[in-house]
Amino acid sequence: MEWKGRRQSSNIEDRRGTGPAGGSNPFGRGGGGFRIPMGGGGRRAGGGFSLGTIIFMVVIYFVLKAMGIDLLQVMGEGGQVGMPGFEQTETASRRSSPQEEETKAFMATVLAETEDTWNGIFQAAGSTYQEPRMVLFSGSVQSACGFASAATGPFYCPGDNKVYLDMGFFDELARKFDAAGDFAQAYVVAHEVGHHVQNLTGVLPRFNQQRRSMSEVEANQMSVRVELQADCYAGVWGHYTRQKGLLEQGDLEEALNAATQIGDDTLQKRMQGYVVPESFNHGTSEQRRRWFKRGFDSGRVDACDTFSGDI
Template identity: 50%
Template sequence: MRWDGDRQSDNVEDRRGDGGGGGGGFGIGGGTLGIGSVAIALLGSWFFGVSPGTILNLLSGGGGTQQVQQAPSHPPATDRETQFVRTVLGYTEDTWTQIFKSNGATYSPPRLVLFSRRTQTACGTGQSATGPFYCPADRKVYIDLSFFQLMQQRFKVGGEFTQAYVIAHEVGHHVQNLLGISGKVDSARRNLSETQANAMSVRLELQADCFAGVWAYHTNQAKQIIEQGDIQSALAAASAIGDDALQRQSQGEVVPDSFTHGTSEQRVRWFTRGIQTGSVEQCNTFEARQL
């Protein structure tokens, strides 16, 4: 992926080194949800739409915003990995600003928070085991960069364009938040059965995949960032983290009613639709008869 020398976003908070601590997890039924206890939690964490605290709150019928004490923010480091993240965030800002402007609207970009191990958010405590996530309550994307190493080790997928895809997916959730889509889905989920609510989550996640494709299309048109093999790597990543693939790997069987992100085939299909068309209108998963 070509990105050296391009504009880097200033909408970054670097909380690494703040001593967030470790251990523990999100309690469910007297247990904890973490790396060692539930394999699917780790495997399914990539492209997790929102923080686990938000999802647990919604499933329990809640919806209030938690109060959070703002962690100190430091100027982002100047290492190559951090510069890459800042550049990709800058790409998303440029692309979505232009798309919103062409539709007579103003884009308000999210902030991206770099953290280590765990950090406080308006959606609860964010942890590295969760993977990158977006918190709609504070409009921030949270990333522990060590997650990308874990993805390479566990799924044998990586590369800078794949990492950019991850970031663009989470920013896609921010776009959904700005457009009011996330709020409508959250409200609808409260009145649905668990299976129906999961199906709504799948459509939300697949739309974020499509939005990531839209980002890639427009950014490549403007900056020619995509190199040979980049798209194939991103598609391989999308396939690796489909609900069916993750369940088959972690528990040996597939339970479609429990899907929350979509199958490997669906994730590949919607990202491909976005990157081929560059059209937000083509990402309407909520009216699609076939996902």
């Protein structure tokens, strides 16, 4: 993708180095986020703690308090979302490698390109596009949807209209999922921005309300339709990016390969050796490729209706 020298979005929050390091998250993943799957096929966790966990955490808090350690103050100093006055945009204490800085610049450029595309589409429809923010983090992060670790993968939180991304995910995307390439990375960002578009148009609020009364299987089936529409929206963005002459040879294939590698059936075969279709919540590899290609070929939002008929 030809991206160097183009506008970079200012809607970037760099929180790398402000959260706990490592790939595990002792608090569990918060509910309500829409993410790129990292493996497995189960339903998203709903967040929350058991009574025993809450009691244990309260005991730990007072033990540390007695030792002169204020856990709440420590967490506040770590730059967690929701603390009064918090607005972390750069991390002065952390030195980034040249490769990381280039990846950050690429992410900011891709986000800017999605802003241009969706601003134009919304304006043509007589509406105003509210641009999302992208949060870059390392290790773990707190969003309005709860705590998340790097193992969660990139996700969009409708509670704060932000896309969350641990840039180490792209190394794993290339190494573990055989989906290398800059346009594969751009597809991931455009997919999460697609969820933001769904949030603005009311798709996500309706889904979050409806799934409270759904069975797990029904919620998974509806989730697949939501995810495939986000794939199609990513394709719509790709369509306009191609019109600008920014795509290089092989870029489309990179995106289609990434969509293939993170299909529910492909992930389940890789992780456990068999598939459980009723647990799919993102779509099969074939579905993800097809819906991305539909948006890419048409460039039309109305071509992305995954809620009518078969998918």
